[in-house]
Amino acid sequence: MIVRNLNDIENTDRTIKADNWESTRMLLKNDNMGFSFHITTIYANTETHIWYQNHLESVYCMSGDGEIETLADGKIYPIEAGTLYILDKHDEHLLRANKEMKMACVFNPPLNGKETHNAEGVYPLEAEIVE
Structure with a gap:
């Protein structure tokens, strides 16, 4: 069994920070569950270009508000x-994000832990593993 508390792992090497967001990666590839689970904060009054070419993602908004614009249509x-x-x-x-948003995110395939968006908004398929 794996048991982790968000308060215990925030601001450790499991929290990745970027200009518009920060993400605490609670469950990663090396946990061998077949998906990863993250709590991500999207900063207020920001816009982030995202295009996960290598991953599928489900996102649940726990607080805050904003919008998504799909670029294809x-x-x-x-x-x-x-x-x-x-x-x-x-x-x-x-x-x-209009107001700061707290999001619960699930990725398949799972992230290794150090991924950040490249210039096209993509996470690489493989990155450095967090122990």
Whole structure:
């Protein structure tokens, strides 16, 4: 059994910070569950270009509000507490936060832990493993 508390691992090597967000990776590839689980904060008044070409992601908004714009069709979807969105087709999108958003995120295949978005908004398929 694996038991972890978010308060115990925030601000450790399991928390990755970028300009628009920070993500605490609670479950990673080396945990051998077949997916990874993260608690991610999207900073207020930001826009992040994301295009997970190598991963599928489900995201549940726990607090805050914003929107997603899918770039293929220009559709805008409001995001607020209680919203789940699923990037089931490697959807290229812009994620905008009006207020700081706390998100619970699941990735398949699982992340190793050190991934950050490249210039195209993509996480690499393999990255440095967090022990």
